[in-house]
Amino acid sequence: MSTPPVFSVSDLWKVFGPKADRVPGSELAELPPAELRERTGCTAAVRDVSFDVRKGEVFVVMGLSGSGKSTLVRCLTRLVEPTSGSIAIDGEDVLSMDRARLRELRRHRASMVFQHFGLLPHRSVLDNVAYGLEIQGVPRAERRAKAAEFVAKVGLDGMESRRPAQLSGGQQQRVGLARALAVDPEVLLFDEPFSALDPLIRRDMQEEVVRLHREEGRTMVFITHDLSEALKLGDRIALMRDGRIVQLGTPEEIVGSPADDYVRDFVRDVPREQIMTVRTAMRPALADETEEGPAIGPDATVFEAIEAVARSGASARVMQDGRCLGVVDHAALLNVVAGVPAAKAAA
Numbered sequence: 001m002s003t004p005p006v007f008s009v010s011d012l013w014k015v016f017g018p019k020a021d022r023v024p025g026s027e028l029a030e031l032p033p034a035e036l037r038e039r040t041g042c043t044a045a046v047r048d049v050s051f052d053v054r055k056g057e058v059f060v061v062m063g064l065s066g067s068g069k070s071t072l073v074r075c076l077t078r079l080v081e082p083t084s085g086s087i088a089i090d091g092e093d094v095l096s097m098d099r100a101r102l103r104e105l106r107r108h109r110a111s112m113v114f115q116h117f118g119l120l121p122h123r124s125v126l127d128n129v130a131y132g133l134e135i136q137g138v139p140r141a142e143r144r145a146k147a148a149e150f151v152a153k154v155g156l157d158g159m160e161s162r163r164p165a166q167l168s169g170g171q172q173q174r175v176g177l178a179r180a181l182a183v184d185p186e187v188l189l190f191d192e193p194f195s196a197l198d199p200l201i202r203r204d205m206q207e208e209v210v211r212l213h214r215e216e217g218r219t220m221v222f223i224t225h226d227l228s229e230a231l232k233l234g235d236r237i238a239l240m241r242d243g244r245i246v247q248l249g250t251p252e253e254i255v256g257s258p259a260d261d262y263v264r265d266f267v268r269d270v271p272r273e274q275i276m277t278v279r280t281a282m283r284p285a286l287a288d289e290t291e292e293g294p295a296i297g298p299d300a301t302v303f304e305a306i307e308a309v310a311r312s313g314a315s316a317r318v319m320q321d322g323r324c325l326g327v328v329d330h331a332a333l334l335n336v337v338a339g340v341p342a343a344k345a346a347a
């Protein structure tokens with residue numbers, strides 16, 4: 001992909017504990033977590049991690065509790081100081097930034113949205129949203145106008161003068177979201193923002209993030225321990241285990257081609273037909289197949305193809321720009337649902 005990355009991270013380590021910097025690059029680095037702790041009193045929360053966050057993508061960091069997600073994302077703006085490695089934002093070295101530059105980074109370029117958005121209880125919705133702009137020194141009239149725009153954008157019109165306590169949990173989250181968006185950072189870093197919400201409101205907020213992302217194309221890094229949230233929101237997902245990234249890929253790559261048994265086990269219960277696209281399931285069309293059968297796009301899910309094939313009774317043609325790229329038939333669709341690997345299905 002040709003767009004330059006927003007964040008570029010290489011060989012990053014964060015070790016907590018005494019004399020932490022002796023761990024990266026030494027034989028201690030190879031020890032399993034429990035043994036490292038026993039021998040040195042150290043925890044390697046992030047172990048030799050490298051990745052890029054691309055402009056405009058939702059990059060999800062997923063893993064079980066304790067896998068290192070929060071530490072990794074906090075390292076990006078040095079809310080946690082890395083032990084070794086390198087981090088750049090738009091090509092600028094983050095680790096050599098002075099305090100003023102770091103403050104600028106956190107306020108203007110990469111702002112963190114926390115689970116409890118830290119709303120100010122005595123301020124109105126509008127003033128809460130304007131708060132980040134106030135810190136930036138934006139004049140009053142301008143910040144109120146901008147805050148009003150973002151209050152509307154997250155669907156809270158008419159609630160501008162309420163206090164946070166007069167809002168539901170989901171509405172409070174929207175205020176937090178509007179506040180983060182109003183300061184117009186290049187990247188939004190979300191640390192499990194929805195994990196305390198009940199499932200319906202949570203789904204609502206996930207859809208809100210997808211919508212805002214679609215409308216604004218803003219780069220987002222999103223931490224979650226919830227696989228379905230990761231699959232729903234992520235353009236790409238970094239799956240972490242014990243401080244390492246065990247697989248980095250699109251939802252389809254992670255579900256369709258798990259890198260190892262750990263990932264395979266992790267994604268075992270995912271409804272594959274809702275993640276896999278027909279691009280992966282199709283086979284070349286035979287000569288007499290290119291003209292008949294329902295037409296679907298290459299990014300349609302297998303689930304959508306099943307509906308089309310069931311309705312018409314014929315194999316579906318995968319069409320792009322008037323060209324037939326291939327065909328998905330009953331067998332191919334069933335193989336995806338049954339989790340038969342592509343190589344085996346072709347044999």
Ligand SMILES: Nc1ncnc2c1ncn2[C@@H]1O[C@H](COP(=O)(O)OP(=O)(O)OP(=O)(O)O)[C@@H](O)[C@H]1O
Binds near residue numbers: 017044
């Ligand atoms: N300040 C600290 N001092 C010592 N160890 C720490 C510190 N912060 C985190 N750790 C350890 O680092 C590891 C990774 O923690 P981290 O909070 O990054 O994981 P996480 O994946 O975000 O977990 P959760 O989903 O529970 O928030 C854990 O073993 C944790 O105990």
